Every structure is written in C-alpha cells, then in structure tokens.
C-alpha cells in the first residue's frame with residue numbers, strides 16, 4: 001500500500017498529521033499490512049511553517065526506518081504530480097480545516113482511479129462518498145482537535161483500508177472504479193469551464209446588459 005501526499009508545503013497542509021503517534025503507526029503497519037509513503041512539495045523560502053513541516057516529515061521518516069519506508073521527492077512539479085497521482089494506491093490529504101480551497105491533486109488522483117483518505121475540506125466535501133470514492137478523516141463538523149483527527153486516520157487505515165487492500169482486493173478495485181465513475185466524471189476541466197461560462201461569465205454579461 002503506497003500512500004501519496006504532495007502539496008505546496010505550508011503549515012495548514014499538515015503533511016505530518018499522520019506522524020502524530022509514531023509507535024501507533026509502526027505497530028499498525030505490522031498488524032494490518034505493509035505501508036509505504038511518497039511525499040513531495042516545496043515550501044516558499046520565507047515560509048518557516050512550511051519548512052518546519054518538511055523537516056518533521058524527514059525526522060519521522062528516519063524514526064520509522066525499517067518499519068514504514070518513506071521518501072520525500074525533491075523538486076515537485078507537474079511531471080512528478082502526474083506520476084504520483086497515478087502511481088499511489090491512496091491519496092492522503094490532511095489540511096487544517098477550513099483552509100483548503102480546493103485540493104486539485106485529489107481530483108487528479110481520482111481520475112487515475114486513486115481513492116482519497118482526506119479531511120472533509122475543499123473539494124472533498126462534495127467528492128467524498130464513504131467507502132465508495134475513499135474515506136474521510138475526522139468528522140464533518142470543523143474540529144480543533146488534531147489528536148481526534150489523527151486517531152480517525154489510524155482507525156480508518158487499520159480497520160478499513162489496509163484489510164480491504166490486502167485481503168479483499170476485488171473490493172478495493174471496486175472502490176478505485178467507483179472513484180473514477182463518481183469523482184472523475186464530475187471533477188474535471190470540462191465541467192469546471194462549463195460552470196465558469198454559465199454561472200460567472202454569461203451571468204456577468206447578462207448583468208452588464210441589464211445595467212446598460
């Protein structure tokens with residue numbers, strides 16, 4: 001099971017939420033099935049919170065050596081974005097709510113049949129169907145409790161996602177299919193441009209005509 005996480009590295013994205021309890025993560029991978037992670041994302045040179053977050057991922061990776069293989073790719077760009085969102089088994093997204101505006105990478109993953117494990121924020125409010133297009137982390141109401149969110153993340157991985165991935169493979173493949181069917185068919189550029197044209201541009205043109 002390969003988890004992908006690639007975002008602009010800035011504090012609210014919380015790349016390190018999954019490292020809240022390293023011992024738990026270590027034993028979870030031992031009990032429920034092997035787990036590896038690929039991270040990517042650059043921080044703005046003056047963004048101390050983002051740089052600190054990258055350091056914490058590196059430090060967790062060293063700590064988990066031998067138990068959970070973790071790599072952090074340098075120079076995240078569109079090419080890496082394409083490979084990661086098509087090559088991961090599960091797309092991880094754990095922003096601090098409600099700061100995620102969209103979350104395009106999760107949509108790219110969905111088009112490639114990669115379900116999300118995500119905090120309900122940004123696009124995931126609309127794209128999330130539990131156990132059908134992926135899984136949510138925490139509950140619907142905004143939470144100030146990162147411990148509860150991390151617990152929910154571990155619980156979903158251990159009790160639902162890893163057992164399905166390793167022991168009920170056809171069920172996991174079914175989730176991948178319905179992710180393409182429900183998310184990929186809707187969260188795409190065609191629909192976005194159509195909505196901009198209809199709800200923004202032509203509506204604005206209509207308003208202008210009225211005021212003229």
Ligand SMILES: *Cc1c(COP(=O)(O)O)cnc(C)c1O
Nearest residue numbers: 007076077078081103104105106
């Ligand atoms: C997809 C992508 C983004 C945007 O991802 P979000 O999930 O919206 O943060 C940014 N940079 C690269 C290189 C990408 O491929």
